[in-house]
Amino acid sequence: MTPVGTRLFQEFRRGDRRALARxxxxxxxxxxxxxxxxxxxxxxxxxARRVGFTGPPGAGKSTLVSAVASAARAAGxxxxxxxVDPTSPFSGGALLGDRIRMQELALDPGVFIRSMAxxxxxxxxxxxxxxxxxLLDAFGFPLVLVETVGVGQTELEIAGTADTTVxxxxxxxxxxxxxxxxxxxxxADIFVVNKADRPGARRLAxxxxxxxxxxxxxxSASSWSPPVLLAEGQRGEGVAELMEALEAHREHLVVSxxxxxxxxxxxxxxxxxxxxxxxxxxxxxxxxxxGIRERVDLVVEGxxxxxxxxxxxxxxxxxxxxxxxIPEPG
Ligand SMILES: Nc1nc2c(ncn2[C@@H]2O[C@H](COP(=O)(O)OP(=O)(O)OP(=O)(O)O)[C@@H](O)[C@H]2O)c(=O)[nH]1
Ligand SMILES: [Mg+2]
Numbered sequence: 482m483t484p485v486g487t488r489l490f491q492e493f494r495r496g497d498r499r500a501l502a503r504x505x506x507x508x509x510x511x512x513x514x515x516x517x518x519x520x521x522x523x524x525x526x527x528x529a530r531r532v533g534f535t536g537p538p539g540a541g542k543s544t545l546v547s548a549v550a551s552a553a554r555a556a557g558x559x560x561x562x563x564x565v566d567p568t569s570p571f572s573g574g575a576l577l578g579d580r581i582r583m584q585e586l587a588l589d590p591g592v593f594i595r596s597m598a599x600x601x602x603x604x605x606x607x608x609x610x611x612x613x614x615x616l617l618d619a620f621g622f623p624l625v626l627v628e629t630v631g632v633g634q635t636e637l638e639i640a641g642t643a644d645t646t647v648x649x650x651x652x653x654x655x656x657x658x659x660x661x662x663x664x665x666x667x668x669a670d671i672f673v674v675n676k677a678d679r680p681g682a683r684r685l686a687x688x689x690x691x692x693x694x695x696x697x698x699x700x701s702a703s704s705w706s707p708p709v710l711l712a713e714g715q716r717g718e719g720v721a722e723l724m725e726a727l728e729a730h731r732e733h734l735v736v737s738x739x740x741x742x743x744x745x746x747x748x749x750x751x752x753x754x755x756x757x758x759x760x761x762x763x764x765x766x767x768x769x770x771x772g773i774r775e776r777v778d779l780v781v782e783g784x785x786x787x788x789x790x791x792x793x794x795x796x797x798x799x800x801x802x803x804x805x806x807i808p809e810p811g
Contacts, residue, residue: 533643652681
């Protein structure tokens with residue numbers, strides 16, 4: 482670690498919130514040394530329950546995340562929250578109803594909220610979010626919540642790396658068939674049909690139940706059948722039931738061994754991602770130094786093809802690799 486990184490790490494370890502915020506920026510911007518920092522942070526251990534919330538824009542994800550965070554706070558737990566690419570950010574949200582609760586939360590020293598609206602940032606969205614979740618976990622929050630808009634593969638992937646994934650639907654988000662197409666059905670451990678005050682909520686809940694039933698049995702080896710809850714997040718209706726469902730799913734994860742299985746899959750995915758990212762970085766480093774611009778003339782003139790030139794450059798990479806961005810083990 483760099484001297485600056487070492488100091489930051491000491492502060493992070495001591496539980497300094499500002500150090501956490503700076504560590505997140507370090508990781509988000511992939512500042513040199515960030516991987517050494519993560520290596521150190523992960524060495525501090527991992528104990529958080531991770532819960533992902535996803536669903537269509539405006540479904541009430543932030544409202545429910547706030548409600549769950551408040552309930553956890555009432556039970557004396559500290560909470561770390563990551564909102565990935567929110568269409569309406571947590572802080573200063575435009576909406577009166579949840580604004581009050583969110584502001585209360587934002588002022589609560591037992592809650593840490595980070596928004597990440599960084600599409601096209603240096604790191605990939607998925608890699609960076611997963612690394613930030615690891616930081617929140619390593620920092621010591623017993624409960625870590627992540628919100629993503631469930632519209633793209635990446636967003637679903639992020640929510641899907643949680644131990645428990647809550648899919649939030651609303652009557653106006655269209656029929657459950659739409660949800661199935663989006664892959665939401667596959668990743669849900671718990672469904673919440675929010676805005677139960679609006680027409681069509683009960684029907685949507687029934688449709689989701691039905692399609693779960695049709696899918697159920699064969700494919701999934703799990704003994705867990707995702708509950709479909711009705712809620713009015715804005716008024717706090719259904720939040721107690723959601724807390725119970727989260728608890729029940731947690732117990733299922735532990736008892737069935739599914740938690741271990743998920744953690745293993747998550748670890749494997751992370752190793753692959755780190756290797757791929759580092760190889761890409763190293764390759765780019767080599768291409769910078771190897772005069773690719775000049776050598777491309779040979780391709781244009783016909784003496785080389787992109788393949789023969791690429792072959793040479795990979796040879797260069799393997800013969801004299803650039804410095805690793807990943808710390809030496811130990
Ligand atoms: N009618 C009704 N409105 C609700 C309910 N719960 C939340 N809302 C409102 O729905 C709007 C969107 O809520 P958010 O919690 O910001 O939804 P979100 O899914 O986080 O939205 P994005 O992050 O922008 O995708 C807000 O105006 C909420 O006050 C509910 O149960 N009933
Ligand atoms: Mg939101």
